[in-house]
Amino acid sequence: MLNLAELLSLSGLAVTFLNSDHNHRRLLQYTDVSARFAQYPGFQFQTISDGLAADHPRSGLRLMEMFDAMSSNSRPLLKDLLVESRQPVNCIIGDGIMGWVIDVADEVKIPVIHFRTIGACCFWIYFCIPEVIRAKELPMRVSSISELGIVLKNEEKEDMDRLITTVPGMETFLRLRDLPSSCRVSDNTTNLGFQLFMNETQRSLRVNALILNTFEELEEPILSQIRTKFSNIYTIGPLHLHLKTRLIGSNTTTSFNQSSNSFWEVDRSCIAWLDKQPPRSVIYVSFGSIATLTREQLMEFWHGLVNSKQRFLWVIRPDSLVGLDRERESLEEERGYIVGWAPQEEVLAHRAVGGFLTHSGWNSTLESVVAGQPMICWPCFGDQRVNSRFVGEVWKLGLDMKDHVCDRKVVKNMVNDLMVERREEFVKSTDRMAKLATKSVSDGGFSSYNLNRLIEHIRLMNVRAQDK
Template sequence: MEQTRVPHVVLLPYPAYGHIKPMLTLAELFSHAGFRVTFVNTEQYHDRLLGNNDVTGFYKRFPNFRFTSIPDGLPPDNPRFGIYIKDWFCSDKPVSKLAFLQLLMSPGLLPTCIISDSIMSFTIDVAEELNIPIITFRPYSAHCSWSDFHFSKLAEEGELPVTNENFDKPVKCIPGLENFFRNRDLPSICRDGGPDDPILQTFIRDTSATTRASALVINTFNEIEGPIISKLGSRLTKIYTVGPLHALLKSRIQEDSAESSPPESNNCVLSKEDRSCMTWLDSQPSRSVLYVSFGSFIKLGREQILEFWHGMVNSGKRFLWVIRSDLIDGEPGVGPVPVELDQGTKERGCIVSWAPQEEVLAHQAIGGFLTHSGWNSTLESLVAGVPMICWPQIGDQQVNSRCVSEIWKIGLDMKDTCDRSTIENLARDLMDNKRDKIMESTVQIAKMARDAVKEGGSSYRNLEKLIEDIRSMAFKA
């Protein structure tokens, strides 16, 4: 009998927390299935990940797992944010491309297949050169992915760039979104420049390149995005919807664990967590706290911080707020705090530099989430059954906030506004005035998400199919 080969998967995320986290979860699922896994970050994120995690303990749980890195070619002192990374993003990333090629050619490393972030399309060139199967991964919603495929059409019809003057014009040239989306709900890249904008052209190039891959993996589930997933199927050979990934990982590990306690949350920690907030939450009434976090990437101005702060204090609601040390653009901290905000926070608030978000959202004291609408945060809130106030800023966040408010009806959208009165009123609406209506949809969709990742659920079955298909690649190799 021919000996079965152990599949070896090499995964490469785009260097940003919101991309690394879900792909690491997918990598853990492969390792849990018995695959060899090599997880490749750029050097800076590799160092941050290893510096903030118990890697020895991780390797004990996943002995066939290996972390490694490639350079991005940027100077060491480059902050890798905003305009500083624009040129790298818009290039074909020659240093990273060569390093990735050399890595794959290392003795004993040649993989069964590559799984690469869809906006790292140079990996498709490398895979084709080495004749290795490649699957692309999108850490976004299907709605955002479908929008990306229509950037060229939007440009051709003169809809770009989106400006204040045409914000509320209905989207007409993206099938399936006509009745729900306005221009302001399109990905933020549509606001940044005209048809010749280099970042827009890079997205068009990378999105087109995904059609050369053998399949696409998306961190979503059929029950909330089925019609749009079907439309994506007209452009792509094969699609595996396997989300919400963080919940699927917990489901798979619980299934095989004899322990009654829940498994650990995702191990992708790029900043130290302040767990004192969990003790504070334990002392708060059920569903009384508004959790506020704008993710790992967004920057705010000091005036915006103060508007949010006044709005939350004036609402009279309890709040847990994540204020990163680098949250304020160009400043090391929030600066002087008005007396009324300091007093209101002491009475009803808790501020930390980083929080264990999945645990926070699952806590019984949490009644709502004021979020930047990143897709990871959206899915985590959705699974936990926590309604949202959405304040999107970049990337796919505009798309996600519209889906939350108008399609799934599990929250409120405050995009393109930032004033204390709006924040105060929406906090009260979410926590009191409109809570019953929003919670009805929130509870239904939370159940759909949890069912999707259980044995027999749609995402569970799709992961099984993905694992089976990769195993067949190893058998043929």
């Protein structure tokens, strides 16, 4: 969202970035966003409450509490802000998973554009879920779920490799195990998480346009399917690369490597460590900003990395594991380096890095694509299961580890496959996709063209609002 806001600000649009009080405090604590956006005269930050207590963890495991609180608490606050705004608001770009923004916009008669921060592949699956249910390919025959897996009923077994044939464009490779984690329920009529993602995606049919952080060369077959339902789509990604490309041609003072949109304190000591390592010798390990590990999982990854004999840089957030601080010293190893948070884009672009062991979040996936880094995908929840399938099976940019238990032997073998045995194979495919990403955001590329179209679309809304 911040990357998109800066791209629009660069074009001369007046942008108000509305964030929760909690998130904005985190940004101010760990980033330079205030100084960075001060160079855009038409830009301003505003905040509203998300309705949660200050000590609420706001974690992925308590996602529904966050959505419920925002829907009930933030909805009236947003309406008041729009009504009382001194500067006329001609367009709202809303996170597409918060459909209640459409209701508020309808009340105050302001057009809405949805921005979905997941990939086109997962968006399309969410959109097609009603048809999957009608075809009786869902719900799953399960009794309960855990964060990273499922527990099957004793009397019936589910074939997790069963193909899902009712998502157009994915009939030949999308398996039950590849569906988003919200689909891992035995009763789709009562599970609130399942209903949320399905219903909110359907509500995007009501908006003025749809923005996706992807590029045509990466997801064109799926984008073609989405366009059968949505006539006005703007594919303008990868946003972080698009922003960097346009900043180079402007007079702004942003330092690409020093800037951050992180909710965690960046430890830049890892860059000095990487500077001392041979080219493409380090595998970078990070499971994102939300996922947590059990102690058993952490130790299996640690043993697998150590036994692979490869160098590794591992991000272990302060909240990744309860009691981690007492164990951090025991995890130190001569070939490895551990930090609480890393400047990921800079790390992935470093000459010493040769692979990425990732949770397959969409931002991490795109950042790896842009940097030309092959991936080992260990998805945790949400859209990550879909992304990992596309990385491994469709785009051939790495290995999908979700088919395996978290085991040190599996980790060791996959790290060696990625970094040694199949290295040339993956380097060839990742280099090709990285070049296509760069081409897309350059002058004449599809993403660059679509961003220009989006900017003109918003300006036209402004003209129409003034005419009224």
